[in-house]
Amino acid sequence: MSVCLLYVTAASRDEALALGRALVEARLAACANVLDGMTSIYRWQGELREDAEAVLILKTRSELAEAATARLCELHSYECPCVVRLPIEGGNPDFLAWIAAETGPVNQG
């Protein structure tokens, strides 16, 4: 059983919480961690921009990562949201088993 972490940015703490709740509710993720007070720096139309954002970290099974990413992109207020997937190569075995138990089957909608 392979698990992974999704690192997502959102326009606000409220959006990050709403996305996290939706994904855990749908069993597309076992849990969500929201960190507020992030500042994002990027280039927009040739100029550097800085925005206040929040970070959302999701833990799920690797085989659900694609469906979770698609759902995040549907729900997100951004046209091209930052969703990147980081491999988890180990950890507390009971916690890894809990991730598997809390997430649904593939194609569960």
Add this chain to the structure above:
Amino acid sequence: MSVCLLYVTAASRDEALALGRALVEARLAACANVLDGMTSIYRWQGELREDAEAVLILKTRSELAEAATARLCELHSYECPCVVRLPIEGGNPDFLAWIAAETGPVNQG
């Protein structure tokens, strides 16, 4: 020399700091980073729950990851703490060497 990052959640900033100090003190990690003000979302007995938590990030040698995880689980206030291990595939070579120098031998106790 392979190094990794442990992503851990704790019930409070104080618990995250205590875990971080214990692991660095025991040379099971070279350093610890604590981020406070995290909100955790998960399912508990069929209901969504949200808790205030803190994040603890540890950097250590991969061969110590199992011992570090076991120690975190012993010290942690949760029955099934979130400890997940992320691979580090590069970085500042001097910092990677410092992680190796600051961590102890395997089976050091």
Add this chain to the structure above:
Amino acid sequence: MSVCLLYVTAASRDEALALGRALVEARLAACANVLDGMTSIYRWQGELREDAEAVLILKTRSELAEAATARLCELHSYECPCVVRLPIEGGNPDFLAWIAAETGPVNQG
């Protein structure tokens, strides 16, 4: 096209922002995320120390990671800054393509 995440610590939010701006400006990273209010724990001359720091997360192409790391080490106020590289194994395909589009050629200076 392979992308990665650089996890960096800095002495302050201001330093993390300055490093993030410099790397995005130079197209050595597509974007930067700064999280303030981190506490770092490490051993210094045999004693545990704790410092207030900030976290800087950069997203870039893997083939630029070495140049980005070298630039971070040049600009950083620390002699041996924490720069570790985490693999990204997937995510929002449009966002991954955006990282590629926003970063420069290798050896671009």
